[in-house]
Amino acid sequence: MTTLQKQQLVVSVEEAIRHLCEGASPVRTEKLPLEDCVGRVLAEDFFTPFPMPPFRRAAMDGYAVRSQSLLEAGPGSEVMLKVIAEVKAGTSKEWAQECTVDRPVNDRDAVRIFTGAPVPHRYDTVVMQEVVTPIYGEDGKPLWIGIDRPHPAGRHIAEAGEDLAPGKLILVKGTVIGAKEMAVLASYGQAEAVVRSKPRIVVLPVGDELQEPGTALSANRIYDANGLVVYAFLKQLGAQVTRRKPVPDHPAILANEIRLAAEQADIVITTGGISVGDHDYVERSAASAGFEPIFTKVLMRPGTPTSAFKKEGCLLFGLSGNPSACYSGLELLVKPAVQWLKGMKNYRNQWLKGKLEDSVGKPCPYPRYIRSIATMELGVWRIAPLPNDKSGNIAAFAEANAIAVIPAGGRGAAKGEIVSFLLLTHMANGGLTL
Ligand SMILES: Nc1nc2c(c(=O)[nH]1)N[C@H]1C(S)=C(S)[C@@H](COP(=O)(O)OP(=O)(O)OC[C@H]3O[C@@H](n4cnc5c(N)ncnc54)[C@H](O)[C@@H]3O)O[C@H]1N2
Numbered sequence: 001m002t003t004l005q006k007q008q009l010v011v012s013v014e015e016a017i018r019h020l021c022e023g024a025s026p027v028r029t030e031k032l033p034l035e036d037c038v039g040r041v042l043a044e045d046f047f048t049p050f051p052m053p054p055f056r057r058a059a060m061d062g063y064a065v066r067s068q069s070l071l072e073a074g075p076g077s078e079v080m081l082k083v084i085a086e087v088k089a090g091t092s093k094e095w096a097q098e099c100t101v102d103r104p105v106n107d108r109d110a111v112r113i114f115t116g117a118p119v120p121h122r123y124d125t126v127v128m129q130e131v132v133t134p135i136y137g138e139d140g141k142p143l144w145i146g147i148d149r150p151h152p153a154g155r156h157i158a159e160a161g162e163d164l165a166p167g168k169l170i171l172v173k174g175t176v177i178g179a180k181e182m183a184v185l186a187s188y189g190q191a192e193a194v195v196r197s198k199p200r201i202v203v204l205p206v207g208d209e210l211q212e213p214g215t216a217l218s219a220n221r222i223y224d225a226n227g228l229v230v231y232a233f234l235k236q237l238g239a240q241v242t243r244r245k246p247v248p249d250h251p252a253i254l255a256n257e258i259r260l261a262a263e264q265a266d267i268v269i270t271t272g273g274i275s276v277g278d279h280d281y282v283e284r285s286a287a288s289a290g291f292e293p294i295f296t297k298v299l300m301r302p303g304t305p306t307s308a309f310k311k312e313g314c315l316l317f318g319l320s321g322n323p324s325a326c327y328s329g330l331e332l333l334v335k336p337a338v339q340w341l342k343g344m345k346n347y348r349n350q351w352l353k354g355k356l357e358d359s360v361g362k363p364c365p366y367p368r369y370i371r372s373i374a375t376m377e378l379g380v381w382r383i384a385p386l387p388n389d390k391s392g393n394i395a396a397f398a399e400a401n402a403i404a405v406i407p408a409g410g411r412g413a414a415k416g417e418i419v420s421f422l423l424l425t426h427m428a429n430g431g432l433t434l
């Protein structure tokens, strides 16, 4: 971190994320019914408590037989086996064993069996009913079966523990619980899981010019877009979000709002009022509310004035008021920090590589994060930069599905150059609305 002058703490995006995570710990944990754990982050490792499957079971509907009985079977020389019992899924293990107990080793017998039923110890293979010729009794049940081929031991049988041995670490803490993870937890009969609580976040849009949506727009004023942008973004990340009405450009009122928000939140996010203008009060009000700066300038454009502060267990982000810069701050900085607080092991953004479809001429002393459309063609990501991508505009970022990075320096980037990019948070690419 470079200290340019008092209170100007300049960081790169990577350094900003490191400082944010170093200064904050994952939030509280709670025990919840499994149904309420979708999208939550597991707070404890999960070790398998017993073998899976828990017993030796049939994987097909058919007949449990001894492979030895079929050694001489072949086309035209069927081996006939007597069907001595039937075992279906849910049958108690004891009953399945009892039904074949004390039979002479060489007897040619079989047990009618169904998928998921325990395989009696006597038998080492299951023959699918499609390859068996049954002779039925008066009750419609098979009395004898003819089989015209040998059958290797173990076929169509799932051995106890073949899927998972007991004591195996199968879900590590920090895993997000989705349908796949439910397969493990539910298969082991877990009714509850210990998960991280949702981070509590308060959003404070700042600016005298801002009006609430739904009111008639006065001259020279604008609607508060960022309040809802930040709210929606954080909901997609699975946070518990409260959106406040716009706060005026007034240092004492803003300091009080920040103080009140910090009492109820793990993160407070302001938008606007963070630059160098006479009426930009976020930094001063944050200090009055007892916050220490973590950084006050980020080497990125848009969103250079993005700042972060901390006070005890609370982080405060000062995002830019320009909607596109505000959104960049959310994707590049707020998202990894929120995911860290959620206790996610993969909290960092996943950067990909793609080929620029157009040159980007505008030189910039900082890395430029441009809104783009990323498409995959023949295994290669292609990045089309969107026109009119100004920090104060909304069209380009509303249309974009990616942010690509043009490296710092006077040159920009040429068409065909390989650049890093990030797919934007969206319901369709991993966001969660909870
Ligand atoms: N002399 C300088 N001026 C500026 C600099 C600079 O370095 N020197 N930096 C510029 C850059 S870069 C940015 S980004 C902006 C950031 O300004 P703030 O974060 O303080 O934001 P505001 O000035 O309050 O507002 C900027 C712009 O965004 C509109 N806005 C604000 N809040 C909302 C909202 N909730 N919804 C929609 N739009 C909003 C606001 O009306 C302004 O038009 O500073 C530059 N200035």
Ligand code: MOO
Pocket (backbone or CB within 6 Å): 300, 301, 302, 303, 304, 305, 320, 322, 325, 391, 392
């Ligand atoms: O950093 Mo500002 O967001 O370029 O416009």
